[in-house]
Amino acid sequence: MALTKPFMQLRPIVAALRRHKVATLLIVLQVALTLAVASNALFIVATRIVHLSRPTGTDESHIFVIRNQWEIGQNAAQIDANIRADLDTLRNVPGVRDIFSSEAFPLEGGGGMLVGVKLKPDQTVRPKLAIAYFSDDHAIDTLGISLIGGRNFRPDEITAIGPYDKMAPPVIIVTRSLARKLFPDGPALGRTVYFADGPATIIGVLGSLQGPYAGSTTRSIDEDNVLVPARYIDPGGGVVYLVRAYSTDMKPVIAAALKALSKRGNVRLIDPMEGVVTLPQARERGYATDRSVALLMGILSGLLLLATAGGIVGLSSFWVGQRRRQIGIRRSLGATTGDILLYFHAENFLIVVGGIMLGVLLAVLANLGLMQVYELPRMPLYVPLVGALVLWLLGQVAVWGPARFAAKVPPVVAIRTE
Amino acid sequence: MWGYYIALALRNSVRSKALTALVVVLLAFGVSACTVSYAVFRATTSDPIPSRSAHLYVPQIDNFGPSKYSGEPPDTLSYTDAVALWQARKADRQTLVYPTKWQVESDNRSVPAMSMSGDAVTADFFSMFDVPFRFDSGWTPNDDARHATVAVISSRLNKKLFGGQNSVGQEIRLDGKIFRIVAVLDDWNPKPRFFDVANLGPLSAFDDTGDVYIPFTRAIDMQKAPKYDYCPSYSTDLGISNWEKYLSSECVWIAAWVELATPTDVMRYREYLYNYAKEQQRIGRFSWPPNVRLRDLMDWMAYQHVAPRASTLSMLVSASFLLIVLVNVIGLMLARFMRRAPEIGIRRALGASRATIFGQFLIEGATIGVAGGLLGVALTLLGLWGAGALFEPNIARLVHPEVSLIALTVLLAIATTIVSALYPTWRAARIQPAWQIKVNG
Numbered sequence: 001m002a003l004t005k006p007f008m009q010l011r012p013i014v015a016a017l018r019r020h021k022v023a024t025l026l027i028v029l030q031v032a033l034t035l036a037v038a039s040n041a042l043f044i045v046a047t048r049i050v051h052l053s054r055p056t057g058t059d060e061s062h063i064f065v066i067r068n069q070w071e072i073g074q075n076a077a078q079i080d081a082n083i084r085a086d087l088d089t090l091r092n093v094p095g096v097r098d099i100f101s102s103e104a105f106p107l108e109g110g111g112g113m114l115v116g117v118k119l120k121p122d123q124t125v126r127p128k129l130a131i132a133y134f135s136d137d138h139a140i141d142t143l144g145i146s147l148i149g150g151r152n153f154r155p156d157e158i159t160a161i162g163p164y165d166k167m168a169p170p171v172i173i174v175t176r177s178l179a180r181k182l183f184p185d186g187p188a189l190g191r192t193v194y195f196a197d198g199p200a201t202i203i204g205v206l207g208s209l210q211g212p213y214a215g216s217t218t219r220s221i222d223e224d225n226v227l228v229p230a231r232y233i234d235p236g237g238g239v240v241y242l243v244r245a246y247s248t249d250m251k252p253v254i255a256a257a258l259k260a261l262s263k264r265g266n267v268r269l270i271d272p273m274e275g276v277v278t279l280p281q282a283r284e285r286g287y288a289t290d291r292s293v294a295l296l297m298g299i300l301s302g303l304l305l306l307a308t309a310g311g312i313v314g315l316s317s318f319w320v321g322q323r324r325r326q327i328g329i330r331r332s333l334g335a336t337t338g339d340i341l342l343y344f345h346a347e348n349f350l351i352v353v354g355g356i357m358l359g360v361l362l363a364v365l366a367n368l369g370l371m372q373v374y375e376l377p378r379m380p381l382y383v384p385l386v387g388a389l390v391l392w393l394l395g396q397v398a399v400w401g402p403a404r405f406a407a408k409v410p411p412v413v414a415i416r417t418e
Numbered sequence: 419m420w421g422y423y424i425a426l427a428l429r430n431s432v433r434s435k436a437l438t439a440l441v442v443v444l445l446a447f448g449v450s451a452c453t454v455s456y457a458v459f460r461a462t463t464s465d466p467i468p469s470r471s472a473h474l475y476v477p478q479i480d481n482f483g484p485s486k487y488s489g490e491p492p493d494t495l496s497y498t499d500a501v502a503l504w505q506a507r508k509a510d511r512q513t514l515v516y517p518t519k520w521q522v523e524s525d526n527r528s529v530p531a532m533s534m535s536g537d538a539v540t541a542d543f544f545s546m547f548d549v550p551f552r553f554d555s556g557w558t559p560n561d562d563a564r565h566a567t568v569a570v571i572s573s574r575l576n577k578k579l580f581g582g583q584n585s586v587g588q589e590i591r592l593d594g595k596i597f598r599i600v601a602v603l604d605d606w607n608p609k610p611r612f613f614d615v616a617n618l619g620p621l622s623a624f625d626d627t628g629d630v631y632i633p634f635t636r637a638i639d640m641q642k643a644p645k646y647d648y649c650p651s652y653s654t655d656l657g658i659s660n661w662e663k664y665l666s667s668e669c670v671w672i673a674a675w676v677e678l679a680t681p682t683d684v685m686r687y688r689e690y691l692y693n694y695a696k697e698q699q700r701i702g703r704f705s706w707p708p709n710v711r712l713r714d715l716m717d718w719m720a721y722q723h724v725a726p727r728a729s730t731l732s733m734l735v736s737a738s739f740l741l742i743v744l745v746n747v748i749g750l751m752l753a754r755f756m757r758r759a760p761e762i763g764i765r766r767a768l769g770a771s772r773a774t775i776f777g778q779f780l781i782e783g784a785t786i787g788v789a790g791g792l793l794g795v796a797l798t799l800l801g802l803w804g805a806g807a808l809f810e811p812n813i814a815r816l817v818h819p820e821v822s823l824i825a826l827t828v829l830l831a832i833a834t835t836i837v838s839a840l841y842p843t844w845r846a847a848r849i850q851p852a853w854q855i856k857v858n859g
Contacts, residue, residue, distance in 0.1 A: 022841070026749040030742055037738040044731065069533045072521045072594040109621070110646075163643070164660060236593070236643065269521060269533045288810040289621070292728040296808055300735045303447050304742060310440050311746035317437070318753030374727060 013347045016323075023315055024351055031355025031391055034308040036362035039387035040370060041297040041304075043379045048294040052287040054222075056106040057208035059144025060279040061248045062097070065105045066257065067276070069238035069269040076233045080160045082267050083231045083239060089260050090241060095253035097244045098142040102134045103232040104212035105242055106143075107282035112212040115167065115226060117182060118194040130178050130224045131211040134161070134232040140173075142244045143209065148176060150189045150204030153229040161230040163237070168198030169228050175206045177223035214286065238268075250278055308391070309398040316344065316402035327406055328413030337407035344403035345396060352395040356388040363387070420781060427782035431789075434754060438786065441750050441835075445790025448743030449831045450797035455729070455736035457802060457823055458809060461816035462624070462725040466608035467548055471715040474546065475676050475684065476616070477503060477691055480709035481668050481698075482650040491709055492648060492670040493616040493722070497638075499694075500672035504540065508690045509676035510683070511542040514634045516644045516672050517614045522630060523591040524579045534575065536630030537614065538637030544570070546677050547613065550604035552576075553584045557600050557633060565635040569597040575629040576602045593640065597632060609816055612715060615722045616673040617646055623724045624812040638665070647671035688712050726813060740834065747838040755779055755846040766851035775847040783839025784832055791831030798827045 017024045068086070070079055083101050090099050104111040113134075116127030133139070137153045140146070150173070157171055172193075179188035179202070192199050206227070214222045232239050245253045254276050261268065270276070277285075284291075320327075327340055363384040370376050431438040465471050479499050480491035495503070500514050515537050523531045543549070544556040553576075557568045569590060576585050588599050610623035618625070641661045649669040678684045688710070695708030713721060755762075762775055799819055806814040 022845075023749055023752060026745055026752070030745045030749070033738065033742045033745065037735060037742065041735050069521070071531065164664075236641075266531075269531055271533060289726060289728060292809050293731060296728055296732045297735060299808075300451060300732065300739055303451065304739055307444050307447065307739070307743055307746055310444060311749055314437055314440050314746075314750045315753055318750075318757065321757065374731070 010346070010350070013343065013350060017347070017351070020319070023319070024354075027312060027315060027351050028355040028358065030308055030311055031352050031395070032359035032362055034304055035356060035359025035384060035387050035391055036366050038301045038304050039359075039363045039384040040366050040379065041301045042387070043367070043383050044370075044376065045294045045297045045301070046383075047377065048290040048297075052290040052294070054210070054214065055208070056210040056214070056279070056283075057143075057145050057206075058106055058210075058279065059244060060106075060283065062144070062245050062250070063142070064243050064245065064250050064254055064276060064278040065108075065282070066241040066243065066261070066270065067238065067274065068241060068261075069271070070235060071267050071269060072236075074235055074267065076160070076162055076235060078267075079233050079235055079239075080231060082264075083233070085264060086241065086261060089264060090243060090257055093253065093256045093260050095245050095247060095256065097246050098138050099241060099243045100136050100138040100142050101231055101239050101241050102139070103234070103240065104131075104133060105240055105279070105282070106210050106212060107214060107279055107286045108212040109282075109286045110213060115195055117178075117226070119182065121194045121199065123194070128178075128182060128224070129221050130174070130226050131213065131221060132167075132226045132228045133209075133212075134230050135173075135227040136229060136231070139227055139242075140206070142242050144244060145209050146207050147173070147204045148207045149187070150202070152204060153227075157229045159230045160233045161228070162233045162235075165233075166197035167195050167228070169195075169200050169230060171203045171229060172200045173204035173206060173227040174202055175209050175223055175225045177208070178225060179205050181224060254278075305390070305394060309394050312348065312395055312398035313401060316348065316399045317405070320344070320402045320406040323406070324409055324413050327409045328411055331409060331413075332411035340407040340409070341403045344399055344406055348395045348399040349392070352392050356391060359391070360384045360388060423778045423781040424785050426778065427785040430754075430758070430782065431786065434757070437750060437754055441747055441754075441786055442790045442793055444743050444746055444750075445787065445831050445834060446793035446797050448740040449790065449794040449827055449834065450801055451736040452740045452830060453794070453798045453823055453827045454801035454805065455732040456826070457817045458729045458805065458813065459725070459733040461609070462729045462813060463719075464609070465716060466610055466612045467715075470546070470548055470677075473677050473679055474715045475509075475678055475687070475712050476715075476718045477674050477676060477687070478711040478713070479503075479691065479695055479698075480706070481670070481704065483704070483706050484709065489709075491711055493673075494648070494670040495672045495674050496668050496670050497665045497672060498668075500674050502694065503674050503676075503691075506690070506694075509678055509687055511546045511677040513540045513543040513546055513675050514672050515539050515543065515613050515617075515675065516634075516637075517617050517628065518637060518642050518644065520592040520630050521594070522575070522579075523594075525589070526579050529579055532578075534629045536628035536632070538634045538642060539631055540634050542677075543613075543631070543675075544601075546675060547608075550606055552602045552604040554586045554601040561600075562633050562635055565639050566633055567595060567597045567636060568600045568633065570601045570603060570631040571599055572603050572627070572629040573605055592630060592632065593642075595640065610719065610724045612719060612724075613673065613675065615719070615724060617644065617671065619646075620722055620724050620726070623722070624816065644671040684712065726810070728809060729813065740830075744834055744838050747835060748841060751783060751835075751839050751842040752845065755842045758846075759849050762846055762849045763851045766849065772847040775849075776843055779843040779846050780836060780839055783835045783843065787832035787835030788828070790835060791828035794827045794831050795824050798823065 087099055087101060090096060103113055112131040115130055115132045117130050118127040136158045137155050140152055153171065159169065161167060174188065182188055182193060183191060188202050189205055190202065192201050208223065209225050211222050211225050243257060258270065258276065330340065367379040371378065478491035479495060481496050481499060482492055504512055504514050517535060517537050519533055519535050521531055522534045541557050541559045541562050552573055556570055557566060561568055569592065576582060579590065580588065585599050585602060589596050590599060607627050611625060611627055615623050647669045649667065676687060678687055691710040691712060692708045695704060695710050698704045699708065765775065802817055802819050805817050
C-alpha cells in the first residue's frame with residue numbers, strides 16, 4: 001500500500017528529528033512565523049483590493065471635472081448667470097456628451113455637503129445623514145447612472161442655492177442605499193422627507209452612486225446620496241463642472257473646454273495644475289494609500305515565502321549531506337529511490353504541520369493585535385488555513401530538490417569511507 | 419589571525435557556494451526591506467520642529483458632549499472657545515490657526531490672479547513655530563487687536579509676484595481687499611504640516627505649507643469660512659444662514675496652540691482648561707462635566723495618526739521579515755558549521771581552544787554579514803529609488819539615501835549574522851575532537 005508507506009516511516013522520522021532538535025525547531029518556528037506574518041499581510045492586501053475596487057456607479061472612464069473658482073467680487077445673480085452660460089458653452093464643445101454643475105464629485109476625497117434627513121418634521125431622534133450632490137436634469141446622463149424608479153428632474157425644477165441659503169428643495173432623487181435605510185419596509189418613491197429647512201418629495205431612486213468622500217477612508221454613508229435640483233452659488237468659492245465625453249481620450253476635449261471657458265472672460269480662476277481632474281485620475285489619487293499598502297504587503301509576503309522556501313532547501317540539503325551513509329545503508333538493504341524520496345517528503349510534511357499549528361495560533365493573535373491599531377476586520381479562519389496549505393505545498397516543493405539528490409545516493413556509499 | 423580567519427571564511431564560502439549565496443541573499447533582502455521601511459517610517463514620524471515641540475501644546479475642549487467622538491473632545495475648537503482661550507492669555511504664547519484659500523492679485527500684471535492657500539493666524543504663530551523670515555518679521559499683537567489688513571507671504575509667492583525682491587510695504591489683494599505685506603518668509607516647509615493637521619486631516623499632513631498668512635481677526639471680519647468644519651448636529655446647524663450665527667454656533671473649525679515652558683505651567687494650563695469647561699457647564703452651555711485635553715506636539719501627531727498606514731504597517735512587516743530571516747540564517751549557519759565538524763575536531767586536537775574556535779566562526783559569520791550588508795545596500799538604494807512607486811508622492815519625496823541609512827544597512831546585516839551565528843558557533847566550539855576524528859577515521 002503506497003499510501004500507508006509514509007506513515008509506516010513515521011517512527012524512524014521522529015527518531016531522526018529528535019537527534020536534530022534545534023534544526024527541527026528552527027524550521028517549525030520559521031514556518032510558524034511566516035504563516036502568521038504572510039496570512040495577515042495577504043489579508044490586508046485582500047481587504048485593500050476589495051476596498052479600492054469599489055465602483056462609483058458612474059461611467060468613470062468618460063468623465064472629467066473642471067474645478068472652477070469664481071473671481072472675487074461677483075454677486076449671486078452674476079454667478080448664477082455665469083453657471084448657466086458656462087453650461088451652455090461647454091455643452092457645445094465638440095466631444096462633450098453631457099454636463100452638469102455641482103459642489104462635489106465622486107472620488108474627490110471630500111467636499112461633499114452633509115445633510116440630515118428626517119422622516120417627520122418634528123423628529124427628535126438623530127436624522128439620517130446623507131451626502132448631497134447639487135445637480136440638474138442632466139446629472140443622471142452625465143454621470144452615466146440610471147434610475148431604478150421614478151423620474152428625472154424637469155428643467156423648471158432646478159433652482160439656485162448658496163452656502164448659507166435655506167436648503168429646501170421640493171423634489172429630490174435618492175440612491176437605493178439611502179432609500180432602503182430611510183424606508184426599510186416599503187418603497188421610498190413618492191414619500192416625503194424633511195431637511196432642516198423644509199420637506200422634499202422623493203421623485204426618483206438611483207441604482208447606485210458613490211459619494212465624494214469615498215477614498216482611502218471608509219464611511220458608512222458612502223452610498224447614501226441625495227441629488228438636489230439646484231445650481232450651487234458660492235461667490236466666495238466655486239463650482240465644479242462634471243463633463244461626460246464621448247471618448248475615453250479626454251485630453252482634446254479638456255483642452256477645447258478650457259479654451260471655450262477662457263473665451264467667456266475673466267470671471268473665474270482655474271488652477272493650472274489642479275483645475276481639471278479626470279475620474280480615473282481622481283480614483284488613482286483617492287486610493288493611493290490603499291494601493292501602496294497592498295503593493296508593499298504583497299511584495300513583502302512574496303519575499304517572505306521565498307525566504308522560507310530557501311531556508312527549507314538549505315537545511316534539507318544539509319540533512320541529506322549528513323545522512324549519506326544512512327541512506328546508502330537503507331539503499332543497500334533494499335530501499336528504492338522512491339522510498340528515500342518519500343522519507344524526506346514525509347519528514348518535511350511532519351515538520352511543517354508542527355509549524356502550521358503554531359502559526360495559525362500566532363496568525364490569529366497577530367490579527368487581533370492589528371485590529372486594535374488599524375481599522376481592520378477580523379480575519380476569517382480560512383485565511384490562515386489557506387496559508388497553511390500554501391506553506392505545506394511550499395515545503396514539499398522546497399524539499400523536492402534535496403530529496404531527489406538524496407535518492408540518487410548509490411548503495412555503495414554505505415561501505416565506502418570518506 | 420583575523421585576516422587568516424576571514425580568508426578561511428571566504429575559502430569555505432567558495433566551497434559551499436549555494437548555501438553561502440542563500441544566506442547572503444536572505445540577509446540582504448531582510449535588511450534592506452527593514453531599512454527602506456525605516457527610512458519612510460522615520461520621515462513620517464519625525465519631529466517637525468525638534469527645538470520647540472516639547473513646549474507646544476494643543477488644547478481641546480469637548481463642546482459636543484460625551485455621545486460624540488467616543489469620549490474624546492473634537493480635534494478643533496468652536497469660535498467661542500478659541501477666542502476665549504486666546505484672550506485669556508494663560509500661556510506664554512498662544513495662537514489660533516485655520517487654513518483658508520485666497521484669490522491673490524498684485525500690481526504685477528504679468529501674473530494672473532491665482533487661488534492660493536494659507537492660514538489665518540495670530541501674531542504669536544511665527545515666534546511659537548520658529549518660522550524663519552527673509553525680510554522683516556511678522557506682525558504685532560497690536561495688529562491682531564486692530565484687525566489689521568497686513569499679510570505675511572511665502573518666499574515662493576514673493577518670487578512669483580515680486581521676483582524675489584524685498585516686498586515689505588508693498589500691497590497685494592486678497593479676495594479683492596488690499597493688504598500690506600509686513601514680512602516675507604524664508605523657505606519653510608515643516609513635515610508634517612503639524613499646525614493644520616487638525617483641520618486638513620492626516621492625509622494632507624505631508625502637503626506643502628501655504629503661501630499667505632493674515633491676522634485671524636481680519637479673516638473673521640472678512641467672513642472667511644474655513645474649508646472644513648464639523649458641527650455637533652446637522653439638523654440644526656446646516657440651516658445656519660448668517661456669519662454671526664455661525665460664529666456663535668458649536669461648529670468646530672479652529673486649531674489652538676499654546677506654548678508652555680515648564681511642567682508646572684502645563685499643569686496650571688490644564689487646570690485652567692478644566693475650570694473653563696466647568697464654567698461653561700455652570701452657565702448651562704455644556705450639560706456634561708468638563709472633558710478637556712492638553713496634548714504636546716508629538717502626542718498630537720500620534721493621536722492624529724499622521725504617520726501613514728502604509729509606513730507603519732510596512733515597518734511592522736519588515737521587522738517580522740527580518741526576524742524570520744534571522745531564524746532562517748541560524749539554521750543555515752548551523753548547517754554550514756556542523757558540516758565542518760571534522761575540521762573543527764582536527765583543529766581542536768591540534769590544540770585550538772574553544773575560544774579560538776568560537777572566535778573563528780564568529781568572524782566567519784561577520785564576514786558573511788558584510789557580504790549580505792553590501793548586497794543589502796544595493797537593494798536599499800533600489801528600494802529608495804522605487805519608493806515613489808510604493809508610497810504616495812508626497813511621502814516618497816521625503817525619503818533620501820543618506821549615509822546614516824547606508825551605515826545602518828551594513829550594521830544591521832552584520833548584527834543579524836552575528837546574533838544568528840552565536841548558537842551555531844557555540845555548537846561548533848563544543849565539538850569533541852576525539853569523537854570527530856574517530857567517526858570519520
